Amino acid sequence: MLKPEILDPQGQAVQRALPRLGFEGIADVRQGKRFELDVEGPVDDAALARIHEMAETFLANTVIEDFVVKVEEA
Amino acid sequence: MLKPEILDPQGQAVQRALPRLGFEGIADVRQGKRFELDVEGPVDDAALARIHEMAETFLANTVIEDFVVKVEEA
Numbered sequence: 001m002l003k004p005e006i007l008d009p010q011g012q013a014v015q016r017a018l019p020r021l022g023f024e025g026i027a028d029v030r031q032g033k034r035f036e037l038d039v040e041g042p043v044d045d046a047a048l049a050r051i052h053e054m055a056e057t058f059l060a061n062t063v064i065e066d067f068v069v070k071v072e073e074a
Numbered sequence: 075m076l077k078p079e080i081l082d083p084q085g086q087a088v089q090r091a092l093p094r095l096g097f098e099g100i101a102d103v104r105q106g107k108r109f110e111l112d113v114e115g116p117v118d119d120a121a122l123a124r125i126h127e128m129a130e131t132f133l134a135n136t137v138i139e140d141f142v143v144k145v146e147e148a
Binding site: 050 | 075085088091092097099100101102103104105106107108109110111112113114115121124127128131132133135
């Protein structure tokens with residue numbers, strides 16, 4: 001997701017459109033990216049560390065984006 | 075996220091780039107969108123139902139995309 005201090009015109013466009021479409025009560029919308037990685041083998045600490053490094057160096061632009069790594073069972 | 079049967083060229087490009095960048099062991103990558111909605115008031119069943127409708131009619135293209143609504147504390 002874009003860092004809180006970075007302007008998000010896509011999210012703002014969605015937020016402004018919602019009342020026109022009949023959806024009230026949404027104070028803010030932020031739009032971001034999501035990657036689902038299918039990992040071969042066990043997702044242990046070493047694999048998680050690699051994925052964290054991958055997200056930091058390649059998937060996210062950490063100048064303007066924050067990221068979170070979450071593990072979900074297949 | 076794109077439905078499993080829908081081709082995801084962005085995710086495939088990421089997956090193919092990973093070994094070149096030194097990241098092995100990722101069997102598949104899918105790229106999708108993520109919206110963070112800041113809800114005014116309590117997130118009760120009625121609010122969740124509205125958000126689900128919002129996602130279905132407006133945020134996701136349900137012809138090619140699946141979506142999941144998750145509640146996170148602020």
